[in-house]
Amino acid sequence: xxxxxxxxxxxxxxxxxxxxxxxxxxxxxxxxxxxxxxxxxxxxxxxxxxxxxxxxxxxxxxxxxxxxxxxxxxxxxxxxxxxxxxxxxxxxxxxxxxxxxxxxxxxxxxxxxxxxxxxxxxxxxxxxxxxxxxxxxxxxxxxxxxxxxxxxxxxxxxxxxxxxxxxxxxxxxxxxxxxxxxxxxxxxxxxxxxxxxxxxxxxxxxxxxxxxxxxxxxxxxxxxxxxxxxxxxxxxxxxxxxxxxxxxxxxxxxxxxxxxxxxxxxxxxxxxxxxxxxxxxxxxxxxxxxxxxxxxxxxxxxxxxxxxxxxxxxxxxxxxxxxxxxxxxxxxxxxxxxx
Numbered sequence: 474x475x476x477x478x479x480x481x482x483x484x485x486x487x488x489x490x491x492x493x494x495x496x497x498x499x500x501x502x503x504x505x506x507x508x509x510x511x512x513x514x515x516x517x518x519x520x521x522x523x524x525x526x527x528x529x530x531x532x533x534x535x536x537x538x539x540x541x542x543x544x545x546x547x548x549x550x551x552x553x554x555x556x557x558x559x560x561x562x563x564x565x566x567x568x569x570x571x572x573x574x575x576x577x578x579x580x581x582x583x584x585x586x587x588x589x590x591x592x593x594x595x596x597x598x599x600x601x602x603x604x605x606x607x608x609x610x611x612x613x614x615x616x617x618x619x620x621x622x623x624x625x626x627x628x629x630x631x632x633x634x635x636x637x638x639x640x641x642x643x644x645x646x647x648x649x650x651x652x653x654x655x656x657x658x659x660x661x662x663x664x665x666x667x668x669x670x671x672x673x674x675x676x677x678x679x680x681x682x683x684x685x686x687x688x689x690x691x692x693x694x695x696x697x698x699x700x701x702x703x704x705x706x707x708x709x710x711x712x713x714x715x716x717x718x719x720x721x722x723x724x725x726x727x728x729x730x731x732x733x734x735x736x737x738x739x740x741x742x743x744x745x746x747x748x749x750x751x752x753x754x755x756x757x758x759x760x761x762x763x764x765x766x767x768x769x770x771x772x773x774x775x776x777x778x779x780x781x782x783x784x785x786x787x788x789x790x791x792x793x794x795x796x797x798x799x800x801x802x803x804x805x806x807x808x809x810x811x812x
Contacts, residue, residue: 490622491534494631497560497618498611499527501567508571516780517709518601518648522608522641525784529634532795552621559618563611570603578603587649601649608642633725633791640721644714659708663690666711669749670756679761692756694764702764704771712752715783719748726791730798744790748783755782 502523506513512520548556570578582602583589589598615635647659667683667690674681680695684703691705708714723744727737759779763771 493557493560494534494615494618495527495530498530498563498615501563501611502527504564504567508567512604514777516778516784517776518604518645519776520604521780522638522784525788526634526638526641528788529637529791530631532792533631533634556618556621559614559621562614566607566610570607575603578606588652593652597649597652601645605642605645605649608638608645612636612639612642632728633722636725637718637722640714640718644709644718647714648709659713660689662713663706663708663711666713666752666756667692667706669753670760673753673757674760677757677761679764681760692760694760696764700764702760702768702771704760704763706756710756710775712755712783715752715780715787716745716748719744719783719787722787722791723794726794730795732798740794744787744794747786747790751782751786755779758782 502520505520505523509520513524515521566574579599579602582598587598587602589595612635615631615638619631619635664683671681671683671692674692674694682693684691684693686703686705689705689707691703694702696702704710720741723741727740732740759771759775762774
């Protein structure tokens with residue numbers, strides 16, 4: 474009876490801790506929405522990715538049980554205090570940014586060399602830099618809280634959501650310090666993306682070609698009635714970051730699941746092909762909207778809906794992998810029990 478009672482108490486504690494993890498990030502994200510709802514309309518250098526992060530966190534808490542099953546939860550008061558401090562820190566940080574900390578963050582950006590003034594304006598310093606730092610701080614707090622609760626062996630408990638959140642912040646930060654086409658390594662991946670988009674546009678009946686624009690590349694589309702649309706495409710616009718984020722995320726998902734090597738390879742290839750096509754469709758959509766409707770509509774789509782192509786695909790694909798593998802595990806278990 475005592476063992477049954479301890480198991481029940483452990484499950485109740487686990488449920489409460491799972492809820493604590495969700496609330497510790499849902500609350501500050503909701504506060505950010507109240508403070509600046511327009512920032513959630515933008516996927517690139519915006520907060521729309523937080524919604525995907527929350528979805529991933531819930532999925533991990535639902536499907537991932539291995540890390541928590543071996544935890545006794547018999548920690549010292551100091552460790553519990555540090556754990557809950559890590560959970561509360563995101564909310565505390567968001568509140569501080571609204572009552573004066575933002576000025577210090579901007580000043581720190583100046584000290585570390587965030588580009589500002591001249592052709593860069595103040596956007597990279599006052600918008601990109603604080604937002605990039607915000608993503609990285611939230612990702613770090615999740616990792617710290619996870620390690621304090623489960624230890625380093627339990628990193629797999631929230632590794633997918635934290636890696637996703639940290640990767641988004643990292644690429645935002647790269648774009649902050651190396652804006653436009655200054656990141657030559659990432660820019661080297663742009664031409665194949667453009668050529669694939671041009672091929673798709675031409676296949677759809679739109680006359681398009683890749684053109685040189687300054688230090689980078691772009692697409693020129695000729696529409697009906699002499700309409701022309703030209704757009705410069707650097708590595709964020711080409712979706713290079715989304716392909717890399719997908720790669721990290723799917724590898725982490727598969728690493729915490731008992732999936733055979735052959736199926737892992739299939740999942741990675743299918744997911745990568747889908748992520749690549751999502752980027753191509755996004756850029757092609759921007760070009761078609763631009764040549765038929767104008768630059769204002771194209772910019773609005775780029776800022777608000779463009780990244781959704783990739784995020785929706787990744788969310789659906791990861792959920793599909795989890796559902797398929799969970800069903801396979803249930804079927805295999807039931808067959809072993811019957812035999």
